[in-house]
Amino acid sequence: MSTVTEPGTPPIPQQPRRTFAKWFRQLGWRHLVTILALIFALYPILWVIGAAFTKNPSITSGSIIPSTPTLDNFTTLFTNADQPYGRWYINTMLVAAITAFFTVLIAAGAAFAFSRFRFKGRKVGLMFLLLVQMFPQFLSLVAIYIIMVNIGDVFPPIGFDTLGGLTLVYLGGAMGMNAWLIKGFFDTIPIEIDESAKVDGATHGQVFWGIILPLAAPVLAVVGLLSFIGTINEFIIASSLIQTPGTKTLAVGLQGFIANKYSENWGPFTAGALLAAVPVVILFMFLQKFIVGGLTQGSVKG
C-alpha cells in the first residue's frame, strides 16, 4: 500500500501567501473577539488599581495611570478609627475561611450520602435542595433577621450583630448547589473503590475521609474557593445583620466609604477593595494545584 498513492487525496500544493482579508476571515476575527473580551474584563480592574493609587479620585476623574501615584489611600484605611479597615479585614477573612471550610465539609457530607447511599427520600431530597436553591438567600432575610435577634436574646455569641451568627447564616445556605456539584463529582468515582475499602475493613467514615475526599480534591477546591469568594463579596445579609463598626465585614465596611452623597471616598474604597483581592488570589494559587484532572486514573480497568 505504501507505494501506491491513494486516489482522492492529491498531494497538497504549495499554498500561496494568504491575503490579510483571508487571514482575518479564517483566524483574525478570533483574535479580535479575544481582545474585546479582555478589554471588557480588565478595564474595571485596571481602573480600580489606578484609582487606588490616585489622590482623591472620582468616578469621572479617575484614570488608569495616575499622574502622581500615592499611597495615601492605603494609609487612610489603617488610620481612621471610625472605619477600622484592619478589623473588617480580619473579620472577613475569619468568616470567609470558616464558611468556606465548613461549606465544603457539609456539602461533601451531604453529597456522599446522596451519591453512595440509597435511602427513602433520596430523590426528593435532591430535588428539594435544588428547588430551595432557586430562591435567593436574601428572600428569607426578614425571617433570618428575626431568628438572629431572638437567638441573640438567648445566646448572644451567635445572635444578631455577631460574626458567629453571620457565619451560621452563611452555612445555612451552604448545601444546595455545592452538594449537587460535589455529588456529581463523587458519582464519577467508581463505587468499586468504596466497596473494596469496605471489604478491606473500612467504615463509611474511613471511606469518606480516606478515599473519597482525597480523590475529590479538585471539586472540593473549587467549592471552597467559590464559597470563600462569595462570602467576601456578600453584602445584603451582612449589611442587615451587622451594625457595630468593629464587627463589619469588608463589603459592608467599604460600602460606607461611598455611601454618603457628597463625600464619596473612592480612594480608600478602591484601595480597600484591592487589598481584599489579595487573599483570594493567594488562595486560588494555592488551590490551583488541586484542581487537576485524572486523579482517579489507574483505579479501575487496565
Added chain:
Amino acid sequence: MAEMVLTDIDKVYENGFHAVKDLSLTVADGEFLVLVGPSGCGKTTALRMIAGLEDITDGTLAIGGKVVNDLPSRDRNIAMVFQSYALYPHMTVGENIGFGLAIRKEPKAVIAEKVAKAAELLDLTSMLDRKPAQLSGGQRQRVAMGRAIVRDAELFLMDEPLSNLDAKLRVQMRAEIASLQEKLGTTTVYVTHDQVEAMTMGHRVAVMRLGELQQIAPPQELYDAPDNVFVAGFIGTPPMTLFHADLVIEGDAARLHVGDQELALPMGVIDARPSLRALSGREVIVGMRAEDIYPTEAEGRQALNVVVTMTEALGSSVHLGFSFAGSPVDEARLGSGLKNDDEHGLSALAAEGGVQGVAAFPPRIQTRIGERLTMWVDMGRLHFFDVESGRALR
C-alpha cells in the same frame, strides 16, 4: 481460613428481579471453588452477598461456623479482588496493599513487613512506591491480589479478576493465582464466565444459570458427567453437540434414529445407564463431545453422515463444524440457552435447519466446506438427557 456454608440463599431485588434462587452450597476449608455461568446467572450477585456488599434476602450464610448475614463487610474477615481491581488511585502500591492493615490499626512495622512479604510473593517489590496509574494491567491485577493476601483473611473472593487482561497474561495469571491459593491454603470463591478458567483453576466448579445452581462437581466430573443439558452445553470447548434421537431397544439390540440415519447402540451403553431401558420407543436428547467423534472406523464407533460446514485449523487439532438431518435441541423450550458466546457461529448455521455440531479431529485433515463426510461416533461415550426436564439419564 474457614469453611463457608450457604443455605437456601435468595436474592430478590427491589424491582422484583429474583437474581439468586435457593442457593445452597458448602465450600470446604482451603477449597478453591469456581462459580461459573453465563452473564446474568447470578454468580456475581452470590459473591457480593458473601462479601456483604449486597443484602441477603433469605437464607443463611455462615463463614467459619458463624452466621454472618447481618455483619457488615468489614467484620467478615474476607478479602476480595474486583474485576476492575478498584485500586486506590491516590495511594502508592505499598499503601494500597497495606490499606486493610492500616485501617485495622496494625503497627507500622508489622504493616511494612507484611506488605514487603506480599510484594515479594507477587513480584511487586520494585514498584511499591509507584501509583496505580503508572502500572500495567497485569501489575495492577497483582496489586489487587496483594491487597487480598496481605490480610490473612478467612476467605478470598474473586470477581472475574482476569477478564481485563490480555489473553497471554490471563493464562499466566491463571496459573499464578491457582498456585498462590495452593500455597496460602485460603478458602477461595472465584467467579468467572470463562469456563477454561473454571476448569483449570477450581477444585470444584459450581455452574449457575438464571440464579439457580445447576451442578457442583470437580471439573473433570462436570465435563464427563454433566447433570443436565445446560451444563453439558456450557462446559467444554468446543461445545457438546446435542440433538434429539429416537431410542429403540429390541431384545438385545438397541439403536438411535436420527433423521434418516440409524446408529446401533451397544447394549453395554444401555446397561451402564439403566434409566434408558424404560425409554424404548421414546425420544431422548443425545450429546456427543467433539473429541468422541473420529475420522476413522473402529470398534464401538458408528458411522454418522454429515456435511462439513466449517473448518478451524488450530494447529494441534482441527475443529470441524458439521450438520446432519435431525432435530436440534430446542434451547428455548428447555430454557437451556447453551453458551452465550457464539464462537462457532452455530446460531447462523442453525437457520439452515438440521443439527449443528463440532468435532475435534487430528490436525492436517483435508476437507472442504460443503463436503459430505462420514464421521465415526464413539457410542460408549455418548450422553443422554431427558427430553422434558433436560436431566441426565444414567
